[in-house]
Amino acid sequence: MRQPNAAPELLSPAGSLRAMRLAFAYGADAVYAGLPRMSLRVRNNSFDPQALGLGIREAHAQGKRFYAVTNIAPHNNKVRTLVKHLAPLIEMGPDALIVSDPGVIWLVKKHFPDMPMHLSVQANTVNWAAVEFWREQGIERIILSRELGIEEIGEIREQVPEMELEVFVHGALCMAYSGRCMLSGYFNHRDPNQGACTNACRWKYEATPARENEIGQWEPVVLEDKTRPGELMPMDEDEHGSYILNSKDLRAVEYVEQLTRMGVHSLKIEGRTKSPYYVARTAQVYRRAIDDAAAGTPFDPSLLGELEGLANRGYTAGLLDRHARPESLQNLERAHHNGAQQWVAEPKARVGDWYEVEAKNGFSVGERLYLLTPEGKYPFELTALEDNAGRPIARAPGSGHRVRLQLPVDCDPETALLVKTLTDPPYV
16 A cells, blocks of 8 residues: 555656656656557557567666556457467566456466456446455556546545556546547447547537427437538437537646545546647646655646646546536637647757757747757747758748757657747746
């Protein structure tokens, strides 16, 4: 059992080796990643067996932890070969498997009895009795459901003090019960619980109001996605609201102190499909929040602003605050909020007094940028740009173009990122 007020583990997502390396550089204690076939991330997942093995070795060489995600709900055709596919993964030596299906748990216990297992959020654990049940099955850590309030987490901690608890504190929220959504499967035949979700809840829908037909019956509100004209979908609504909705993103940095004080073992950031910049920035901010909480330092409200700079759908504390108004959980106007900052480039190599960088988004001479490093942020105005031949240029096109510029301080290209300030917030 972790002692209250001790620093909890900071657990970051890794959709690639690059993201993993930045997570560790910016303060994460552990990462989670998995092979597409078994980890609910078929899209935007660059891990193959070779990369996963390398990631585990690099993590352990730094004294960090690497958790392998195997949390699909497998049908019979996958169960037949599951043990064969798990064997080489377990041979790589991850610190634990993240699992959700009782059949998978049974097979792992039977064939790999020494392999630690963490219960995925997909298992929807919402009460202390379920936590105790899973502890008796040999699970070492429970990743609690996102549908819990802060008081409920505290009660679980008190009732089952022997169990490690992990809580999501940042990232996308699902409009269904912790990922158990059928929209993508229904619309696109892409099963979310097999890792192929198309995020149908994020599509932009046009609504046609309910109307009375010629025989006096009321026809329901229908929705039409703008990319699928003519495909009309009825939308039912009850006293709790409608269910094809765009959830805001979770941001619970202000709850880190409470979670630390009650003895939660691990604080988790969602986002294996997000950019390396997102991984680095969230790790940096939550590292500060955790260290402050462990030291007894009051929460720094400026951390809220730091996270506003990331692209998001609007923020909510989710159901950690059980008294939140429903409208505070949903963004009904747009699917994305651009954020105050944009990742524009990453340094690749030093060339004399200049740095060669790879552009991710366009930026121009005269714009305000800042250099993000594990040590801090360094704002500066871009006064000059060169192409790879040393010729002056005014603008760096995005998407992979290489250009040269001068930076305000020396940096390690392996861990530095360049960001454009879209607005001029006071925290930069």
